[in-house]
Amino acid sequence: MNPRTVIERTVVALSTLLAAAFAGLLLLILGFLLMGAWPALNGRLLFGDAPAWPALSGQVPVWDGLWPALAGSLMLVTLAIGIALPLSIAAGIHQAEYARGRRGRLAYTLVDLLAGMPSIVMGLTGFMLILLLRNILPEANTSLLLAACCVALLVLPYLVQATRVSLHQLPAELRLSAQALGLSQSQAILHVYLPAASPGILSGCILAIGRALEDVAVILLTGVVAETGLPGSLFDKFEALPFFIMVTAAEYRDEAQLARAFAAALLLMSLSALLFATARQLQKRSLS
Amino acid sequence: MSERLLATAAAFAGGIAACAVFAILALLLWLGLPLWRDPALLISLAGSSWNPAAGEIGLASMAAGTLLLAASALLLAYPCGLLLALSTLGLAPRPLAAAMRTLLALLSGIPTVVYAFVSVWLLVPWLRDSLGLGMGYSWLAAALTLGVMLTPTVALLLSGALSPTFTRLQAAGDALGLSRVQLLLWVVLPAERRALLSALLLSSGRAVGDTLIALMVSGNAIWLPANPTEPLRTLTAHIAITLAADTQSQAYAAIYAASLLLLAYVALVHFLTASLSDESAHRH
Amino acid sequence: MSAIRCHQLSLAIGKRQLLSNISLELPGNKLSVLLGPSGSGKTSFLRVLNRLHDDTAGARVSGELTLSLSGQTIHPYHHGTDPVWLRRRVGMVFQHPNLLPGSIGHNLRLPVQLVKNPPRAELAQRIEAALREAQLWDEVCMRLDAPAASLSGGQQQRLCLARALILQPEILLLDEPTVSLDTQASSDIEALITSLKCRYTLVMVSHNPVQAKRLADKIIVFRDGSLVDS
Numbered sequence: 001m002n003p004r005t006v007i008e009r010t011v012v013a014l015s016t017l018l019a020a021a022f023a024g025l026l027l028l029i030l031g032f033l034l035m036g037a038w039p040a041l042n043g044r045l046l047f048g049d050a051p052a053w054p055a056l057s058g059q060v061p062v063w064d065g066l067w068p069a070l071a072g073s074l075m076l077v078t079l080a081i082g083i084a085l086p087l088s089i090a091a092g093i094h095q096a097e098y099a100r101g102r103r104g105r106l107a108y109t110l111v112d113l114l115a116g117m118p119s120i121v122m123g124l125t126g127f128m129l130i131l132l133l134r135n136i137l138p139e140a141n142t143s144l145l146l147a148a149c150c151v152a153l154l155v156l157p158y159l160v161q162a163t164r165v166s167l168h169q170l171p172a173e174l175r176l177s178a179q180a181l182g183l184s185q186s187q188a189i190l191h192v193y194l195p196a197a198s199p200g201i202l203s204g205c206i207l208a209i210g211r212a213l214e215d216v217a218v219i220l221l222t223g224v225v226a227e228t229g230l231p232g233s234l235f236d237k238f239e240a241l242p243f244f245i246m247v248t249a250a251e252y253r254d255e256a257q258l259a260r261a262f263a264a265a266l267l268l269m270s271l272s273a274l275l276f277a278t279a280r281q282l283q284k285r286s287l288s
Numbered sequence: 289m290s291e292r293l294l295a296t297a298a299a300f301a302g303g304i305a306a307c308a309v310f311a312i313l314a315l316l317l318w319l320g321l322p323l324w325r326d327p328a329l330l331i332s333l334a335g336s337s338w339n340p341a342a343g344e345i346g347l348a349s350m351a352a353g354t355l356l357l358a359a360s361a362l363l364l365a366y367p368c369g370l371l372l373a374l375s376t377l378g379l380a381p382r383p384l385a386a387a388m389r390t391l392l393a394l395l396s397g398i399p400t401v402v403y404a405f406v407s408v409w410l411l412v413p414w415l416r417d418s419l420g421l422g423m424g425y426s427w428l429a430a431a432l433t434l435g436v437m438l439t440p441t442v443a444l445l446l447s448g449a450l451s452p453t454f455t456r457l458q459a460a461g462d463a464l465g466l467s468r469v470q471l472l473l474w475v476v477l478p479a480e481r482r483a484l485l486s487a488l489l490l491s492s493g494r495a496v497g498d499t500l501i502a503l504m505v506s507g508n509a510i511w512l513p514a515n516p517t518e519p520l521r522t523l524t525a526h527i528a529i530t531l532a533a534d535t536q537s538q539a540y541a542a543i544y545a546a547s548l549l550l551l552a553y554v555a556l557v558h559f560l561t562a563s564l565s566d567e568s569a570h571r572h
Numbered sequence: 573m574s575a576i577r578c579h580q581l582s583l584a585i586g587k588r589q590l591l592s593n594i595s596l597e598l599p600g601n602k603l604s605v606l607l608g609p610s611g612s613g614k615t616s617f618l619r620v621l622n623r624l625h626d627d628t629a630g631a632r633v634s635g636e637l638t639l640s641l642s643g644q645t646i647h648p649y650h651h652g653t654d655p656v657w658l659r660r661r662v663g664m665v666f667q668h669p670n671l672l673p674g675s676i677g678h679n680l681r682l683p684v685q686l687v688k689n690p691p692r693a694e695l696a697q698r699i700e701a702a703l704r705e706a707q708l709w710d711e712v713c714m715r716l717d718a719p720a721a722s723l724s725g726g727q728q729q730r731l732c733l734a735r736a737l738i739l740q741p742e743i744l745l746l747d748e749p750t751v752s753l754d755t756q757a758s759s760d761i762e763a764l765i766t767s768l769k770c771r772y773t774l775v776m777v778s779h780n781p782v783q784a785k786r787l788a789d790k791i792i793v794f795r796d797g798s799l800v801d802s
Contacts, residue, residue, distance in 0.1 A: 094302030118497030177670035182660030214399030
């Protein structure tokens with residue numbers, strides 16, 4: 001047989017095999033997590049023995065439930081996206097619509113470099129900021145706000161890129177007709193280009209939420225702890241779902257905590273899948 | 289008036305985004321000052337003995353650990369990712385290919401911590417108890433986990449890079465009587481060598497930057513492994529572990545040096561990728 | 573009197589010379605048709621008139637161009653002339669309907685609010701007037717909130733015309749407005765254009781000599797970026 005034919009057949013066989021293997025892997029991960037989480041999947045998962053309503057608002061501490069970690073993660077993500085989104089949309093507009101020539105290319109490069117940085121370096125940045133701050137404010141410490149700022153720094157380049165690319169991909173005719181209508185540049189950007197680019201920006205934003213939600217390396221150095229309950233203010237330490245999963249992988253008190261960590265992994269995975277599915281749906285719609 | 293306002297606000301935000309890199313670099317250099325001023329300590333950086341109390345802060349074995357882990361994970365992830373990308377592009381029957389894309393998207397969406405967690409409770413015990421490979425926490429375990437985690441990402445990256453060329457050439461290939469696999473292997477792949485290389489570079493950046501899998505699965509021994517069943521430590525994990533445990537200024541200084549090494553790698557990857565795409569832009 | 577006058581007008585983008593030494597005069601409140609094969613520079617010339625090449629990298633316009641707007645003589649390429657101000661007085665309709673994403677009403681409301689910002693009560697009147705002028709009112713008055721993309725090709729093109737008219741331009745540039753339409757829709761648009769020429773100075777690009785003869789008060793023929801006879 002022709003050697004090329006051998007290679008072709010091998011490639012087809014291997015790729016089919018691999019596809020099946022990775023489908024099996026997804027099922028394996030799901031099944032394994034489900035099995036481990038089974039004892040914890042009941043009404044007590046979030047709040048444990050604490051009464052639900054007072055625990056929800058943090059009046060009663062939750063010792064054996066996922067609520068503080070879930071709430072911490074949600075607060076962290078909300079804050080981080082709240083900080084990063086306005087900043088990065090404005091920066092994306094700058095790169096797509098205003099920056100030109102050499103300086104424009106430099107701005108692209110710097111944001112792309114930021115996107116490539118290991119997340120642990122973002123965490124270290126927060127840690128270094130606190131070291132410096134302590135020279136002025138001796139009691140400065142890592143906290144929810146600091147972690148949110150660093151996570152914002154982590155997702156900022158993705159959001160800038162999403163905004164920039166969505167604006168660049170607008171059809172040239174749309175730009176021409178906005179100009180021919182006599183709209184000024186800022187009017188065209190705010191009332192025509194941004195609304196037209198919004199599905200792309202939104203799907204970038206959802207992916208950024210996913211990144212912020214799953215990150216551990218940044219918050220590890222900027223204020224996450226294993227057990228503290230709900231943070232009372234922006235300057236408190238906080239718990240987070242992915243951190244709880246990581247800590248439990250190294251050490252755990254009892255079987256119930258281990259089962260809760262499995263449940264937390266399942267929960268985190270479903271949240272991520274949900275975010276990804278939404279983003280894909282949006283991308284499809286913006287393409288059609 | 290509003291014209292100026294929007295332009296100024298956008299330029300301000302653009303400035304912040306662009307300056308972040310310089311700010312991080314400046315922080316690292318500034319806080320690392322004690323280290324840059326101490327020649328003996330600087331020289332010890334290049335060694336492989338880590339004993340901050342004795343003034344030895346060698347990063348060599350961690351740097352080698354990072355490269356070993358990243359290279360071995362890519363050795364698994366890149367060929368697998370390429371094959372999976374080919375199968376979504378056209379090796380698999382059409383409905384199956386669509387299902388494959390969804391599967392890859394789902395897998396690439398699984399948080400890193402979940403991969404590491406599953407690995408700790410499934411792969412590590414299997415290596416330890418069934419295969420009898422030492423503690424289980426090892427270079428091998430970390431490489432397998434990182435490789436599996438990177439595969440769907442690599443596959444999606446490659447299928448995105450190859451699909452425009454494939455779609456463009458499909459009609460011509462059909463007219464010549466080429467099968468899909470022939471078109472992909474002998475026409476599309478050679479035409480997209482640069483895209484293949486830049487995807488490799490990009491995923492190597494991801495592999496080097498990973499912290500969690502290295503931290504949770506690799507065993508974190510501070511010496512170099514003699515074989516894949518022994519533990520190793522990466523620069524990223526070293527940063528996390530040192531900041532959690534040490535409070536000595538020498539140890540901190542080494543952390544700043546480790547971060548600068550990582551950033552240098554990221555920058556190298558970026559400029560290599562950029563020069564690749566520049567050259568291909570000149571060609572077309 | 574002539575509304576548009578140019579002398580030795582040239583356009584180059586990078587090293588490509590798209591228009592060279594165009595000198596012509598186009599009459600006010602008449603329909604002038606720019607005729608020629610594709611690539612001959614008709615559309616490029618049209619876009620010079622409202623400075624639509626400004627954002628094209630490497631585009632250079634040289635020579636003299638004057639427009640007469642509200643009795644004044646305007647030099648579009650002189651330093652003090654604001655391109656935004658110019659484009660608000662020189663409306664344009666493209667080859668293919670270039671609708672903004674959104675409803676029929678939104679396509680008219682957004683530009684008029686941003687450019688003229690009339691009081692609310694006047695807004696509805698203006699929209700109705702523009703749609704009547706574009707002979708679209710009877711077809712869409714009941715569904716201004718429907719997506720603009722749901723209209724037929726001819727209706728979309730008339731909506732684009734209405735969108736240009738609502739800004740009350742004095743000169744209207746039409747870039748092969750019938751090229752993407754079927755015969756019936758084309759003749760609707762042609763009739764509409766004829767009815768508009770007593771109120772506006774119209775400049776239309778066409779590649780169809782029969783259409784040009786049927787409609788034009790003046791015909792200018794382009795070939796390879798220059799004029800053939802005028």
